[in-house]
Amino acid sequence: MMSNFRFLLFVWALMPGVSFGQHAVATYRMPIDDWGILISPSEPGERYYESDGRGMREPNIYKVGDTYYLFYDGAATHEGHQPGDTDAENHLWRTHLAKSKDLKNWERLGPKLKCGVDDDPQGAEKGYKDFWSASSAWLYYDRDTKYWYAYYLGADGAAPVGDDVGTPAVYYSSCLAKAETKGPKGIEGEWKQINREPGKEKSVLFYKGTNGTFPQGITVPGPVIVNPKWQGKKDTANLKYMMFATCGANIAIVRSNDLEAVQDWDGDPNPQGWRVDKPILGPLIEIPGGFAGVPASWERIPNDRQNKTAPENANYYFDPVSGYHFLFTNQFNQSYNATDCNVVYWTKDVDHWDDRNSAVVVDAKCTKDGWATGAIGFPSVLRVDDETLLLVYDAIKGNSIGHTPRHIGYGYWKIPKFDETGKPVSAVLNK
Numbered sequence: 001m002m003s004n005f006r007f008l009l010f011v012w013a014l015m016p017g018v019s020f021g022q023h024a025v026a027t028y029r030m031p032i033d034d035w036g037i038l039i040s041p042s043e044p045g046e047r048y049y050e051s052d053g054r055g056m057r058e059p060n061i062y063k064v065g066d067t068y069y070l071f072y073d074g075a076a077t078h079e080g081h082q083p084g085d086t087d088a089e090n091h092l093w094r095t096h097l098a099k100s101k102d103l104k105n106w107e108r109l110g111p112k113l114k115c116g117v118d119d120d121p122q123g124a125e126k127g128y129k130d131f132w133s134a135s136s137a138w139l140y141y142d143r144d145t146k147y148w149y150a151y152y153l154g155a156d157g158a159a160p161v162g163d164d165v166g167t168p169a170v171y172y173s174s175c176l177a178k179a180e181t182k183g184p185k186g187i188e189g190e191w192k193q194i195n196r197e198p199g200k201e202k203s204v205l206f207y208k209g210t211n212g213t214f215p216q217g218i219t220v221p222g223p224v225i226v227n228p229k230w231q232g233k234k235d236t237a238n239l240k241y242m243m244f245a246t247c248g249a250n251i252a253i254v255r256s257n258d259l260e261a262v263q264d265w266d267g268d269p270n271p272q273g274w275r276v277d278k279p280i281l282g283p284l285i286e287i288p289g290g291f292a293g294v295p296a297s298w299e300r301i302p303n304d305r306q307n308k309t310a311p312e313n314a315n316y317y318f319d320p321v322s323g324y325h326f327l328f329t330n331q332f333n334q335s336y337n338a339t340d341c342n343v344v345y346w347t348k349d350v351d352h353w354d355d356r357n358s359a360v361v362v363d364a365k366c367t368k369d370g371w372a373t374g375a376i377g378f379p380s381v382l383r384v385d386d387e388t389l390l391l392v393y394d395a396i397k398g399n400s401i402g403h404t405p406r407h408i409g410y411g412y413w414k415i416p417k418f419d420e421t422g423k424p425v426s427a428v429l430n431k
Contacts, residue, residue, distance in 0.1 A: 026331075026341075026343045026358040026359050026360045026430045027356050027357070027358050027359065027429065027430060028358065028359035028360070028424060028427035028428060028429060028430055029359055029360050029427065029428050029429070029430045030344070030359040030360070030361055030413070030414075030416060030424065030426065030427045031360065031361060031362065031363070031365070031366035032361055032362055032366060032391050032411035032412060032413045033411050033412045033413075033414075034362070034366050034367050034368040034409065034410075034411035035368060035409075035410055035411050035412070036367075036368040036369070036371055036409060036410075037371065037407045037408070037409055037410075038070075038103065038392060038407075038408045038409060038410040039056065039070065039072075039098060039106050039407070039408045040056070040407045040408075041053050041054065041055055041056050041074075041075075041405055041406075041407070042108070047108065047110075048074070048096070048108050048110050049077065050076060050077055051074050051076055051094070051096065051110060051111055052072075052074025052075065052076070052096055052108075053075075053076075053077040054075035054076065054077040054091065054166075054404045054405055055074070055075040055403065055404035055405040055406045055407075056072045056073065056074055056075075056096075056394065056406055056407060056408050057072065057073050057075075057093075057377065057378060057394035057403070057406040057408075058072060058073045058135065058136045058313065058377070058378045058394060059071065059072040059378060059380055059392045059393070059394060059408045060072075060137060060138055060139065060315070060380045061380050061381075061382050061390070061392050062139060062187065062382070063382055064184045064185065064187055065184070066101060067099050067100070067101060068099060068100045068101070068103060068382075069097060069098075069099050069187055069188075070097070070098045070099070070100070070106070070392070070408070071095055071096070071097055071112070071137050071139065071150075072095075072096050072097075072098070072394075072408060073093045073094070073095060073096070073135040073136060074093065074094055074095075074096040074111065075091060075092075075093050075166060075167075075403075075404050075405075076090060076091050076092055076093075076094070076166065077090075077091060088132070088158045088159065088160045088165050088166045089117060089166075090166070091165045091166025092115050092117070092132060092133055092158060092166045093133050093135045093166060093167065093168055094111040094112075094113060094114065094115060094133070094134055094135060095111065095112050095113040095134055095135055095136070095137040095150070095152060096108070096109070096110060096111050096112060097109040097110070097112045097188065097189070099188070103390075103410070109188065109189075112137075112150075112189045112190075112191055113130075113134035113135075113137060113150065113152060113177060113191060113193060114134055114193065115130060115131060115132060115133055115134050116128030116129075116130050116131035116132070116134075116154075116195075117131055117132065119196060123201075124156065126201040126202075127195075127201045127202035127264075127265070127266075128154070128156070128195055128201060128202075129154040129155075129156055129171070129173035129175060129195065129202070129204055129265055130152070130153075130154025130155065130156075130173070130175050130193070130195065131154075131155075131156045132155050132156055132157055132158035132168065132169075133153065133154065133155035133158060133168035134152055134153075134154060134175070134193070135152060135153050135155070135168060136152055136153035136220065136221075136313070136378075137150045137151065137152040137153075137177075138150070138151045138152070138221055138222055138223050138224065138315075139151075139187065140223075140224040140259065141184065141187075142259055145182075146182040146183050146186075147178055147179055147182060147186065148178070148179035148186045148187050149176065149177070149178055149179070149224075149259050149260070150176070150177040150178075150179075150191060151174065151175070151176060151205065151221035151222070151224065151243065152174075152175050152176075152177060152221065153168065153172055153173070153174070153175070153220050153221065154172070154173045154174070154175040154195075154204070155168035155169060155170070155171070155172055155173075156171055156173070157169035157170055157171065163402055163404060164402055164403045164404060167403045167404075170218060171218075172218050172219060172220050173204045173207070173219060173265055174204050174205040174206055174219050174220060174221040174245065174274075175193065175194070175195060175203075175204060175205070175221075176193075176194045176195075176203070176205060176260065176262055177191040177192060177193045177194065178191065178192050178194065178260065179191055179192075180192055194260070194262055195262075200262065202264040202265050202266065202267075203262035203263065203264065203265070204219070204262060204263065204264075204265045205219075205221060205243075205254070205256075205261070205262060205263075205273070205274045206219060206245070206254055206263070206273065206274040206275070206276050207219060207263070207265050207266075207267075218246070218247065218248050218249075219245065219246075219247055219276075220245060220246040220247075220312070220313070221243060221245050221246075221254075222243050222244040222245045222246060222251075222254075222313070222314045222315075222316075223243065223244055223314060223315050223316040224241055224242070224243045224259070225241070225242050225243075225316055225318075226240060226241060226242075227239060227240055227241060227242045227255070227350075228318075228350055229350070229351075239255040239256055239257050239275070240256070240257045241255065241256050241257065241258075241259060242254070242255055242350070243255070243256075243274065244280075244314040244315075244316055244327060245276070245314075246311075246312040246313060246314070247276060247279065248279075248282075249282050249310035249312070250279030250280075250281065250282035250310070250311070251279060251280055251281040251282055251311050251312070251314050251327065251329060252276055252277055252278065252279040252280060253276075253277045253280055253351065254274045254275065254276050254277070255274065255275045255277065256273060256274040256275065257272075258272070258273070261273035261274055280351075280352070280353045281311050281327070281329070281345060281353050281355055282310050282311045282312075282355075310331070310332050311329035311330070311331055311343065311345075312329060312330060312339075313329060313330050313377065313378045313379075314327045314328065314329045315327070315328045315329075315379060315380045315381055316328075317381050317383070317389060319415055321386055321415070322415070322416075322417065322418055323348060324346045324347065324348060324418065325346065325347050325348070325349075325350045326344055326345070326346050326381075327344065327345045327346075327353070328342060328343070328344050328361065328379040328380070328381055328391070329342065329343055329344075329345070329379070330342050330343075330376070330377035330378050330379065330393075331343050338374075338375055338401040339375055339376060339377040340363060340364065340374065340375065340376055340401070341360050341362060341363035341364075341376055342360070342361050342362040342363070342376060342377070342378075342379040342391075342393055343358050343359065343360055343361065344358065344359055344361050344379075344413075345357055345358045346358075346416075346424075348422075357422070359416075359424070359427055359430065360430055361379065361391065361413055362376055362379060362391070362393050362409075362411070363376060364376070366411075367395065367409065368411075371395075371397060371409070372395035372396060372397060372398075372407075372409060373398065373399045374395075374396050374398060374399040374400045374401045375394075375395060375396045375400060375401045375402065375403075375406070376393060376394070376395045377393065377394050377395070378393055378394050379391055379392070379393045380392050380393070381413070384412065386415075387414060387415055388412050388413065388414060388415065389412070389413045389415060390410065390411075390412060390413075391410065391411055391412070391413045392408055392409065392410045393408070393409050393410070394406045394407070394408055394409070395407060395409050414426065
């Protein structure tokens with residue numbers, strides 16, 4: 001089985017020689033009221049210990065009726081795991097689901113998306129881009145067809161050694177799954193992963209920018225919304241759906257009229273599929289000469305952006321009261337070369353964003369009793385009322401910056417009010 005294994009010597013967030021800057025890029029501080037840990041990895045002897053016992057990260061939270069649904073990546077383990085274990089196949093990350101009525105008592109439903117290696121040992125040769133990981137799932141419910149869609153990260157590499165063994169490694173691709181059951185309750189699965197269909201083994205949502213400048217090895221999906229500027233089926237100027245995806249070290253808008261559009265990862269961009277626009281947030285990065293197979297065609301960071309961070313893993317919220325759109329992302333800290341905070345951006349025009357309109361919402365300064373002072377990442381939000389959002393995130397207890405063992409934290413964020421100049425009245429400057 002491991003003859004199919006391929007590992008490039010980095011996870012892109014930790015590429016040597018690339019500095020992403022300090023999170024002082026955020027102009028303001030508007031921290032959450034942190035309530036600590038929401039849910040932790042399973043303990044030995046519990047049903048899903050071997051499935052998520054090494055860590056939980058990259059949470060996305062949804063609510064259907066009176067039930068909360070938490071999708072998260074679970075890191076597999078086994079009783080004999082030791083640091084330095086090279087058995088990556090037993091330690092892969094998969095999308096899991098847990099549900100709760102009260103955010104306190106959680107029922108774990110186990111893995112919901114399979115790695116390609118789970119279904120077919122020859123999947124790598126067939127082109128499965130999720131051969132070593134099916135993780136980081138963003139969900140969208142189509143009220144017309146009554147189906148849930150999961151847009152997820154597929155990785156065809158995984159770390160073979162160390163405490164982070166099994167962690168997804170580039171190349172990253174954007175993959176699609178569709179619920180097999182119609183209706184809101186279809187969120188519980190089962191799910192059909194589109195690249196398991198004959199003839200679609202190499203299918204991804206998108207692979208590179210229309211101008212070819214985005215790195216082809218780092219295309220991660222994100223939240224999907226209906227384009228606020230779309231005027232209906234006769235609108236030829238605007239595509240119906242927008243996705244806020246991670247392309248390289250940037251957040252970019254990706255557009256489509258078809259929620260199920262896919263293309264071959266090694267084919268030309270499909271004009272009928274998802275189309276990548278220019279980035280809206282984040283410095284573009286160039287690696288001279290390329291790195292580990294990644295093309296050297298990334299655009300260079302402008303000089304005035306050299307010390308700023310690179311955002312990834314966006315989640316979206318629109319506030320109907322103020323009319324502002326919000327994007328929540330995690331950020332890299334140059335000192336750690338890892339994520340250490342979450343930042344929110346806001347705008348009135350969903351197509352145009354300014355990173356000066358930004359605030360830190362989660363970092364070591366605000367976690368309850370200082371429970372997490374190292375790696376902090378992946379914010380997801382859910383409306384509580386007109387003034388408040390529930391925000392969940394992943395973090396490690398203490399000051400470690402590794403990928404395991406992470407827990408899911410949570411807190412509550414007050415939606416800001418803005419003055420006539422667009423300045424948030426409740427914010428303080430980030431110093």
